[in-house]
Each structure stands twice: as C-alpha cells, then as structure tokens.
Amino acid sequence: MAVLVFARRFVVETPRQTSRFDVIGAISATVGAVALVYGFINAPDAGWTAPSTIGSFVIGVALLGLFIHTESRVVAPLLPLALVRNGQRAAALIVMMLVVGAQFSTFFLVTQYLQRVLGFSPIATGAAFLPLSLAIFAVSRVAARLVAKVGPGRLVMLGAAGLVVSFLWLAQISETSTYAVDLLGPLMLNGASAALVFMPVSVIVLGGVDRTLAGTVSGLLQTAQQLGGAVGLAVIVSVYASGSIPGQFVPGTATAFHTSALFVGIALLIALVVLRPRSTPIVPAIPSELEEEMVPESTPALATNPA
Known part of the structure; x- marks a missing residue:
C-alpha cells in the first residue's frame, strides 16, 4: 500500500511515445x-553433428541475421544498430557476455561439487557462496571510485586477469579438497575480480548515451548478461558432460573451469585491444546511489538449486 501511495505521488511518469512495435525484431531475436x-544443450546427448543440433544452430544464426536486417530497416527498431556501432560499447557488451557466461559456470559447478562431493546441505551450500557475494559488494564500492582515477579499461583488464586466475585455481579441486583450503580463496578472488569487471563495463556501455536512449541501452546491457549467462552455461555444461565419467563428478570439472578461463581470457584480450587505457576516457565517479544498480545480478540463488 505504501508503494502505491508514494509511487503515485512522487514517481514521474515517462512520456509515452507513439510508435509501432517491432514484432519481427522481437520474435526473431x-x-x-x-x-x-x-x-548447445542438445549437443552432449545428441552429438555435435546430429541434425537436431546443426538445425538448431542454423535456425538460430538465420533468425539473428534476420533480426539485424530488420533492425536496419524498421522505423522504430527494438535495437537501434547505431548503439552497437560504437566500438567500445560493442566490445564492453561482448566482455560482459563472456564474463557472465563464465560466472554462471561457477555457481553451477561449485554447487554440484559442494553437495555431491563434500556433502553440503542446500543451506550450507548457499552460505558457502556468501564470501563471493560479499567480495562483489565490497569491491564494487571501491571500483566505483577507482573508475574516475584510473579509467574503466584498466579495471576491466585487472578484473579479467583475476577471474582467469580464479578459474584456473578452481580447476585444481579434487575428491579430497576441502572448502576452507581449496574453495574459499578462489571464490573470494572470483567475486572481487568480477566486481572489477562489472562496474567499469557498465560505465562504458551506459556512458555518453542520450537520455532518451538510456532505457534501451540499459536493456541491451541486461540482455547481454542474460544471453551470455544462458549460452555460456550451456557451452560449459556441455564441455563438462563431454569430459565426465559416469558416477563421478570431479573428472569433468577441470576441463569446464579451463573453458571458463578461456572465456575470460578472450574477454581480457578484447579489453587489451579495444578498451586499453589510451583509448578509454576517464569518466566521473559514479554516485553512490547508483553503484548497486550497475552491478549485474550474480544469481547466488542458483547455489541452492542445482540442476
């Protein structure tokens, strides 16, 4: 009731725009x-060369091609292509997709390991991810201030490098590993490093955008996160399934975490080439009230809901 009362009194309604809905763009995307x-999900069971797998990829690529073609021609596109013609914005979106895709594997694989190998309960498993979440929260506060001092490009590179180390560290877990010795350190490093990527990438993507397009760009950033997470998790789980041994969990994890490290390594390379400091302007510090909004959901809730 309080929300209804105060929203009606204090929230300013966004002016409505009369335009046609991009039906073809929405459906094709x-x-x-x-x-x-x-x-990607179907490949481990049916095979990468199975007609259903190849057909899915062909249909997906064709429809996304149709989406791009449609957006270049309609009057009111769902995604104005000019937004992604900016090299740094496009690179930052790709970095976000790769990093979030790799991060989703952390929640999935570590959750499975904690419950199936170490015997953690769902509640204990969720608590085991608290250091990672706290690291994201704490470092994102610092990162918001560092952006103005060193520039977003340097932070992205530092964070990506830290993520690569954390995934290579996680790849060392075995049947005899323990949480305190073998998981706590890489999980905290993972969270801190992710925060160093999320904040500056958000700054790059949202920076210099006209206010009338702010909602569209924000939606584009969220889409990159969700699509990157879905595709990344599907790929990494497929890699895990291909390298696993029936009845054993650990054998496939090293390959899966190495794949996550590869994802972030590609993101690091993109940051070095496109987001390097000499081509990334220093931007004003982020107001404290906006800091949390610019850190994407790390979905720790996945920790207590293993597949």
Missing part, C-alpha cells in the same frame, strides 16, 4: 537466441 541455447 527471442527465437534465434532460444535456438542457439538449445543447440
């Missing part, structure tokens, strides 16, 4: 993304 994700 959604179905194309779903087809790609299905292809």
Whole structure:
C-alpha cells in the first residue's frame, strides 16, 4: 500500500511515445537466441553433428541475421544498430557476455561439487557462496571510485586477469579438497575480480548515451548478461558432460573451469585491444546511489538449486 501511495505521488511518469512495435525484431531475436541455447544443450546427448543440433544452430544464426536486417530497416527498431556501432560499447557488451557466461559456470559447478562431493546441505551450500557475494559488494564500492582515477579499461583488464586466475585455481579441486583450503580463496578472488569487471563495463556501455536512449541501452546491457549467462552455461555444461565419467563428478570439472578461463581470457584480450587505457576516457565517479544498480545480478540463488 505504501508503494502505491508514494509511487503515485512522487514517481514521474515517462512520456509515452507513439510508435509501432517491432514484432519481427522481437520474435526473431527471442527465437534465434532460444535456438542457439538449445543447440548447445542438445549437443552432449545428441552429438555435435546430429541434425537436431546443426538445425538448431542454423535456425538460430538465420533468425539473428534476420533480426539485424530488420533492425536496419524498421522505423522504430527494438535495437537501434547505431548503439552497437560504437566500438567500445560493442566490445564492453561482448566482455560482459563472456564474463557472465563464465560466472554462471561457477555457481553451477561449485554447487554440484559442494553437495555431491563434500556433502553440503542446500543451506550450507548457499552460505558457502556468501564470501563471493560479499567480495562483489565490497569491491564494487571501491571500483566505483577507482573508475574516475584510473579509467574503466584498466579495471576491466585487472578484473579479467583475476577471474582467469580464479578459474584456473578452481580447476585444481579434487575428491579430497576441502572448502576452507581449496574453495574459499578462489571464490573470494572470483567475486572481487568480477566486481572489477562489472562496474567499469557498465560505465562504458551506459556512458555518453542520450537520455532518451538510456532505457534501451540499459536493456541491451541486461540482455547481454542474460544471453551470455544462458549460452555460456550451456557451452560449459556441455564441455563438462563431454569430459565426465559416469558416477563421478570431479573428472569433468577441470576441463569446464579451463573453458571458463578461456572465456575470460578472450574477454581480457578484447579489453587489451579495444578498451586499453589510451583509448578509454576517464569518466566521473559514479554516485553512490547508483553503484548497486550497475552491478549485474550474480544469481547466488542458483547455489541452492542445482540442476
């Protein structure tokens, strides 16, 4: 009731815009993304050369191609292509997709390891991720101030490098590993490093955008996170399934975490080439009230809901 009362009194309604809804763009983007994700999920069981797998990839690529073609021609596109013609913004979105895709594997694989190998309960498993979440929260506060001093590009590179180390560290877990000795350190490093990527990438993507397009760009950033997470998790779980041994969990984890490290390594390379300091302007510090909004959901809730 309080929300209804105060929202009506204090929230300013956004002016409505009269334009046609981009039906073809919405359908082609959604179905194309779903087809790609299905292809990656289907591949471990059906095979990478199975007609269903290849068909899913072909349909996905074709529909996403149709989406781009449509957006370049309609009057009111769902995604104005000019937004992604900016090299740094496009690179930052790709970095976000790769990093979030790798991060999702952390929650999935570590959750499975804690419960199936170490025997943690769902509640204990959720608590085991608290250091990672606290590291994200604490470092994101610092990162918001460092952006103005060193520039977002340097922070992205530092964070990506830290993530690579954390994934290579996690790849060392075995049947005899313990949480305190073998998992706590890499999880905290993972959270701190992720925060150093999320904040400056958000600054790069949202920086210099006209206020009328702020909502569109924010939605684009959220889409990159969700699509990157879905595709990344599907790929990494497929890699894990391909290298696993029936009845044993650990054998496939090293390959899966190495794949996560590869994802972030590619993101680091993109940051070095496109987001390097000499081409990234120093931006004003982020107001404290906006800091949390610019850190994407790390979805720790996944920790207590293993597949």
